[in-house]
Amino acid sequence: MEEQKQIKDYIVDYLLDGEDEKHLDPILVEWLAESESHRKEFDLYKKIWKESHRYTESEAFDPDLAWEKVNKINRQKIYAHKYWKNILYIVSGAAASLLIMLALSFMGAFEKSSDMQVRMSADYGSRSEIVLPDGSLVKLNSGSEVVYAYDSKKKIREVNFLGEGFFDVSKSKEPFVIKTAGGLNVKVWGTSFNLQAYADDPIVQASLVEGCIELESGEEKLIMKPGEMAVFDKETNKIKQMKGVLSHSYGWLDNKLYMEDMPLSLVCKYLERWYDVKIMIQPGLGENIRYNGVIREETVTDVMDALSRLSNISYHVKGKHISITSK
Template identity: 45%
Template sequence: MEEQFPLGEHLVDHLLNEEQSSAADSLLNEWQKSNPENMNEFGKYQKIWNATADVLTLQKFDSERAWNHVDSTLETLKTRTRRLKNIVLVVSGMAASLLIFLSLSFYTDLFSTSGATLSMRTTYGSRSEVVLPDGSIVKLNAGSNLDYHYDKINQTRKVDFSGEAFFEVAKSKKPFVIETSDGLKVKVLGTKFNLSTYPEDRMAQTSLFEGKVELSQKGSPSLILEPGQMAILDKKLNEIKYTEGEISHTTSWMQNKLYMENMSLHEVCTKLERWYDVRITLVSSDLGEKIHYTGVLKEQTVLDVLNALCHLSSISYKLNGKEITISGK
């Protein structure tokens, strides 16, 4: 019987010596060469040995090295977190800017063919000044409404207006057109003028200080105003015509002055209601047209004005909050 080769002893010695030196087992080599199956079997054992060595290596735990690895990992995570926060802040800032941009775009109709828009209201007892998107300046008297928009298609600056205001229109080749609820249309290119067009008034009035304006009304011939000229729209007759008067008196409201040129008590009361936000009742219906005033009033309060009127005419008044009742003496 052929003696069996002691593979176990030679194999273990060979694998142990291979880790420490390059020495080889000659008998083991001869055994491998003697048969191809022996070579395959040796390879299997070597793979098992190497796998076992890997497991043993994993079991050797270096605590200091492990903590260093943990610290390094945490620092990397912190760096990533800081970068992420910075990215979030940048993105948040961009989002906020975009939100503001879109809000402004919505307010000014940036993406609309109608162009920039602006609305302004003044209540009774208040006045205001506004700069329009085109640079024009408008000083609004009490109880006025203004809606401005720029028509990109027709290249026109358009204002829908009621009340009273002093306009300083910025010069431009693009027409500036004001339309009132009375149907009056005022077309300018660059000018300064006062426009009074309260819906409840019987007349609308325009006075020109600088430049040139064209007034038109449906069913009535247009009219051109030169500096120093004034015109009125008679709403009952639907007629535009020139009128005489002191042009500076038409803007006296900006200096808190009331110029009265044969002005009826009824008209005076209407102005006082707007300026001081009060309600005035005349006991006699004909009292308002029977009494007229000529002069100028510059008083601080509505009571000062009423006391002055009482000295100028035979009237008296009673005050209850914002309610004022005027009667004849």
């Protein structure tokens, strides 16, 4: 840890000194010479540092805070499921590419204007997380997207959200409002909560861990307290509280799927998103077969093996397509 602190200080000093290559500290030179990964990491920091000046006034720039932001971006977690036994993944190369893509996405998302905007997404079969400019942390489940915008005139932090995410919103006097594709708005005050709002789902579900949020759609409003869960019906535009185990709603953070009388059709919808596959179910099976319990498997074939042991189904895999029939 001590070495990392020293390297941090040397890089910050280098950046503050105008990136003068002739005056590189010997310790920093030695660290760069140790490996190619150090040099690539150093180059990435410089790119993000330069980009930060496009949206941060120099007189208000805090070097320690900037370093922390850069470091958080560099540590963004990408969770990739290994879902096919017949496909070879080069994990290290994929992880490096994803990291670079995330960093470049972060840098390119800031437009040179009076307002600030950040966009981040997680494709099917992967997960990611992002630290927003206001310090809020968002962990994205598969098939999710978050677009953060700051309105300097209205002094509002606004997010357009699609998919599922766990939000840890930083406290501020400026409102934090999330808009979902289903027409539900979520007003947030320094809060931790899970929000499930996929475009193809009939409902939007919110689970509040701590703090306070307000769900609003037209005349419908509901202020939630810690430990409460609520759903918004897109068809009726009604908001109501629901019963359930709070932690089960964000079990995906631990790669767990909690099934409480869950039909096979819904289980398969989760699997399609998590593993980036397409599942076809024999007519009549989707709603008639239901499961209780928890799934925590590494591959989609492991999950299918478990489901076939628990019920009267069999499955066939062809590429990214899975067909399910009765035994």
